[in-house]
Amino acid sequence: MSSLTQALRVALDRRQPLLDELHAQGTDCYRLFHGSQEGAAGLTLDRYGPQLLVQSFHHSLEREPLLELIDTVQAHLQLNLLPVYNDRSRGNSRIDRQDSVHQPDDAALQDLVGHEWGLNYRVRGRHAGQDPLLFLDLRNARGWVRRHSQGKRVLNLFAYTCGVGLSAAAGGAREVCNLDFAEGNLAVGRENAALNPELPDMQFIQSDYFPAIRQLAGLPVTARRGQKLPAYPRLQAREYDLVLLDPPAWAKSAFGTVDLLRDYQSLLKPALLATAPDGVMICCNNLAKVPMEEWREQVLRCAAKNGRPVREWQVIQPAADFPSQDGQPPLKTLVLQF
Template sequence: MPSQSAQPERPDDLVMRVRAFLAERDGRAKEPYLGVHQRLDRDTSGVVVFAKRPEANASLAKQFEGRDVEKRYLAAVQGWSGRSRETTLSDELRRGEDGLMEVVPRQKAPPRGVRAPKGRPSGGQRAVTHVRVRTQKEERALLDLILETGRMHQARVQLAHAGAPIAGDPLYGGPRAPRLMLHAAQISLAHPKTGKRLSIRDPHTGPLEFWLKNGDLGARVYDDVAALDAALALAVERRWGLGRSAERDPEERRTTAFRLVNEEGDALPGLAVDVYGEHLVAQLYAGDVWDDAARRERVLDRLDALGFDGVYLKMRPKQANVLVDTRRDELAPSTPVRGQAAPEAFDVLEEGMPVRVRLGDGLSTGVFLDQRSNRRFVRGISESARVANLFSYTCAFSVAAALGGASRTVSVDASVTALERGRENFAAAGIELGGNNAGAHTFVAEDCFAWLARMGGGGKEGPGNRRKAESFDLLVLDPPSYSSTKKRRFVAESDYDELVTLAAKVVGPGGKILACCNHRGLTRTKFRRFVLAGVRAAGRELLQLKDMPDGSDFPPPLGRDPHMKSVLAVLR
């Protein structure tokens, strides 16, 4: 959890949890006082100090501002081999163009007789960190750090600049680890009331010492029950807010379906685990990770031990789209492999929106959980809008738009079965499709490229194929990475710009395209280029192209782009 500054859509940080704990413990109706002076980067463990009374607050504030507080950290790094066992890192830090901190390059000494310019490098702030090696094993080392100054990301950027990045650091090039291997081991300050020097320590350094000894386990995590349980426990803790959403969140934000484990992003390669109410769905991705059947059984046993009613299994081939029948029992058993069966069809909640799912119906369940934040966004901008949802599957984006007040939705998909289930989702959300609402929400069973060409004027006109003139305020594009219909074959890595070109021709003035792609081999940068090229090829002017935020339960692999890439294109 973050130490402060919770996400607005689902507030949950250390400050809120401590206040809730104090209020419950002391039986207070009013939120207790808590003075905040310190923050830790998310995934940094260790000591945090708060003031519980206003009279203590001034003393703590003065000590933090006057640098009278001593902060000791422990960091597990790679690349310290051959360096001094004790040293001091002194650098000028500034915020770079990408928003991250960076070390200001040192100025060369002026020639003899030339006076050096006064002052520090432009925009830099001095950062001083004292380093001592506690333990070393080859290239890996456990370092004691004393932070003399308190700059943003100080230890992380200074150690990376010194060639020894902290393990698990996705921002500054750290080697792979289950999390950021940085621990706030001790904080020393004067007691606000007595003035006596007070030191608070957290000796729990097990994860750092484990990484120092073993490095990145990779798939070997499945061969060590203790390491596997630790990785699952960390993933569960990271989803604390989502997991208690049904109890804590207002009705309009309750969520009972989300990702619990996201493969390498949670240090569990080849494994994704999703929560659907009281059941889990484990997805094992094709690869030599699962050649050992004992690993698979061990994982299923540990998931079963988490306490859900049942666990379903999906064996994901490399390209599930090329399968003729994705309901084959050896790939997706129709009954749970652990525990009790879920109802054949039941509703889960996503930000308060009901979605019907089927856990035993092949590889797909009825909803793509990685689009939750995008559907929340669509719901928020759809008031009175005309929305077209292409590759709509079971129409969850369309339902979100309708709940957000869209005046019209069109759901287009080649699968008649998927669209019928889309109608079920509309009904589950209480949206009428007939009566006064007739025609407001329509479903088109057609190849999306053919539909776009017809809408945009590219289709042939004739008695049975007359082009319908209609434009939209928002188009949602969420195609599979690969797909084939009777009319054409689509590969996201080569055809996405063509899809955007066709879409831009049916977007009205000032309209938007929400473009999404889950192709693992496509980088975010290349995907943005596809969208930009597609808009330009349509002769439209792009006003804005921005990346949409990643879902909090879909952390990307360390140092790599997330699997789901989403951008919003706003046209003139």
């Protein structure tokens, strides 16, 4: 048995209590091996319902070690899964679609369905983007939203494929708005909604973050000197009871720059103003190099400075399928009660 397979077996044994709990909850989407913390940096194994997604970010896997990993997972779970191997060790984490190591079955690349707390989610091993359609480390935050959305107006910013919005709808929110720049992301969000027809309708807004959130906050949308802004959807100023802010690490547009390392405040300020005075905001930061304590104090200062002093706060840690040896996981999630 290779050292890699042995590390996987240890990880699976360590997860078994969590897997039992997740299966009882109606969840079959979770991380099986978190290589950066479990002995193989740059390697991840994730289950998405009937699919096993293996990804390598630093070095390509050889075929035999890959097949051994697949067999080990299937034997442990006592399931025949549909494996997809995405080699992302090339520039910009782009998927090598030549499949020189392992050719997935056609069935593995079809539209599939995974489950989280009984909700249905679209699963695709390959699609136009790079990342999976459901970020597994945000599961606990989605669960928190579901438990605290009853009767709330919920705004899901940088919504991606709208998992948080779906959780809010399942939790009894009276209104859910998902906002994202990419129509492809929102299209998957609409698929997720269609896969759960018993839930109330959600709203989907395709827009750059900055003009949308500034309008919702009642602030003007201004252009840089000498520049003309592109067209953007017109929105009315309003407040939400629960707002989730989960931006990417970095992005730039004609309206502004998303930079979690240097300028989280420019994202946070207008979102605070779109949150009801007695509402809740959930802030996320996925940069590993940013310490939780430092970022938390920055967020709390910004809130107080902008007339939204935080009455209580709490941290939502990722579940045990995302272990962190130093207690500082890359994804940091902070719940602010105003």
